[in-house]
Amino acid sequence: MNLPEDALNQTNTHAELAQDHINNDRLQEAIAALARFGGRADGGVARETLTAIDLASRRYLIEQARALGCEVSIDDCANLFFRRPGNRPELPSVLTGSHGDTQPVGGKLDGAYGVLAGLEVIAALNDAGITTERAIDVVAWTNEEGSRFGPGAMGSSAYVESSRLAQYRTARDADGIFFGDALDNALAEVTDVPRRTMPQPHAACIELHIEQGPVLERAAIALGVVTGIQSVRWFTVTCTGTAAHAGTTPMDERGDAMAAAVGVAQQLYQQASRESVHQLRLTLGRWQVGPNSINTIPGRVSFSVDMRCGDEAVVERFEHTLRALLHNATWRGSMSVERIFMRPPTRFPESMLTLIEQGCTRAGNAAPLRLTSGAFHDAMYLAEHCPTAMIFVPSKNGISHNAAEATDPHDLFLGVQALAYAVTALASR
Numbered sequence: 001m002n003l004p005e006d007a008l009n010q011t012n013t014h015a016e017l018a019q020d021h022i023n024n025d026r027l028q029e030a031i032a033a034l035a036r037f038g039g040r041a042d043g044g045v046a047r048e049t050l051t052a053i054d055l056a057s058r059r060y061l062i063e064q065a066r067a068l069g070c071e072v073s074i075d076d077c078a079n080l081f082f083r084r085p086g087n088r089p090e091l092p093s094v095l096t097g098s099h100g101d102t103q104p105v106g107g108k109l110d111g112a113y114g115v116l117a118g119l120e121v122i123a124a125l126n127d128a129g130i131t132t133e134r135a136i137d138v139v140a141w142t143n144e145e146g147s148r149f150g151p152g153a154m155g156s157s158a159y160v161e162s163s164r165l166a167q168y169r170t171a172r173d174a175d176g177i178f179f180g181d182a183l184d185n186a187l188a189e190v191t192d193v194p195r196r197t198m199p200q201p202h203a204a205c206i207e208l209h210i211e212q213g214p215v216l217e218r219a220a221i222a223l224g225v226v227t228g229i230q231s232v233r234w235f236t237v238t239c240t241g242t243a244a245h246a247g248t249t250p251m252d253e254r255g256d257a258m259a260a261a262v263g264v265a266q267q268l269y270q271q272a273s274r275e276s277v278h279q280l281r282l283t284l285g286r287w288q289v290g291p292n293s294i295n296t297i298p299g300r301v302s303f304s305v306d307m308r309c310g311d312e313a314v315v316e317r318f319e320h321t322l323r324a325l326l327h328n329a330t331w332r333g334s335m336s337v338e339r340i341f342m343r344p345p346t347r348f349p350e351s352m353l354t355l356i357e358q359g360c361t362r363a364g365n366a367a368p369l370r371l372t373s374g375a376f377h378d379a380m381y382l383a384e385h386c387p388t389a390m391i392f393v394p395s396k397n398g399i400s401h402n403a404a405e406a407t408d409p410h411d412l413f414l415g416v417q418a419l420a421y422a423v424t425a426l427a428s429r
């Protein structure tokens with residue numbers, strides 16, 4: 001959209017003013033305050049989606065947003081929206097934010113940083129006395145992590161395609177609780193918050209997030225312009241044998257499900273090392289053993305498979321290898337595999353990358369680095385809904401999904417400044 005000269009000047013002025021009104025002390029206090037919801041003695045955060053702690057943190061965010069003058073609403077997947085109205089309500093809003101839930105042992109920043117950054121941008125616009133043309137929506141997505149209920153990014157994927165929600169409602173956590181029941185319970189807690197239809201049109205979406213990897217830190221560059229997100233697939237592999245006595249059953253007469261599962265796991269790691277040249281990443285993060293007794297031969301073992309790669313052909317080949325392994329297995333038990341999550345690579349549009357680069361360069365007074373995200377994010381679904389992009393800040397030692405997750409406070413500040421510039425420019429058009 002080509003703006004007349006004076007409108008273009010006002011856009012840039014507003015973007016620069018918003019950037020310059022970001023308040024670092026307020027930002028750091030907000031990060032510390034939200035981290036208290038599920039705060040751990042080791043400095044990490046345990047706030048899995050739709051737990052009582054997550055619901056309490058949501059109530060806190062609602063209060064913070066209302067204190068900033070935002071209109072708060074919630075949709076059928078309990079995605080929370082904090083809206084700062086614009087001059088022209090008929091125009092699609094600009095969306096920013098991230099997820100509020102964490103890993104079972106997570107950090108203060110994964111997800112939370114992006115939500116709080118959006119609220120800080122609104123506070124800066126309030127301080128600067130700026131009214132944008134378009135409304136700005138800050139979102140806290142439900143269940144991005146997918147660790148309590150699989151798959152990941154449930155809230156954002158249901159937002160862009162609401163037919164997904166029915167299936168998601170049947171997901172169960174380790175205690176057998178249905179996502180649908182946890183969702184209904186969460187919605188019942190916020191009867192003071194109007195329900196919002198999903199999806200809604202948006203002019204653009206920008207998600208600010210920590211990198212969760214080592215690239216920016218090794219390059220000694222404070223801001224990253226994310227060009228896309230690599231492919232991801234999740235599976236559950238189940239080996240079913242025969243539970244039996246550990247002391248009386250001869251080794252050659254066992255239906256040992258653990259022996260079978262470990263054999264498959266070893267072959268998967270060998271395949272992954274053959275594909276490591278393509279940067280394939282394999283994680284077998286969750287194992288369930290039945291009956292899980294020290295002196296009973298495991299009768300049932302299931303384990304999760306998380307595989308990622310920038311090259312979809314590599315992931316496709318790996319899935320084929322996995323399925324062939326199970327099909328050709330020769331042992332007295334049975335093996336099965338279920339794919340529970342699949343997302344091809346995401347690419348963000350150049351027009352958004354250029355705008356993000358402007359905001360990063362002005363904030364950091366240095367050129368940002370372009371990189372692909374190794375982690376998945378809600379932005380991978382919003383990218384199919386509206387022009388979308390992401391901004392990264394470095395993670396210390398590249399660590400995340402760990403209590404030690406941390407980012408230099410000044411880098412956190414620069415990231416929000418870059419976000420303020422880009423969101424305000426988009427909302428002023």
Ligand code: HGY
Pocket residue numbers: 144145146152374375376377
């Ligand atoms: O697993 C992921 O990539 C995201 O951090 N949940």
Ligand code: MN
Pocket residue numbers: 099110111144209377
């Ligand atoms: Mn995240």
Ligand code: MN
Pocket residue numbers: 103110145401
């Ligand atoms: Mn995460």
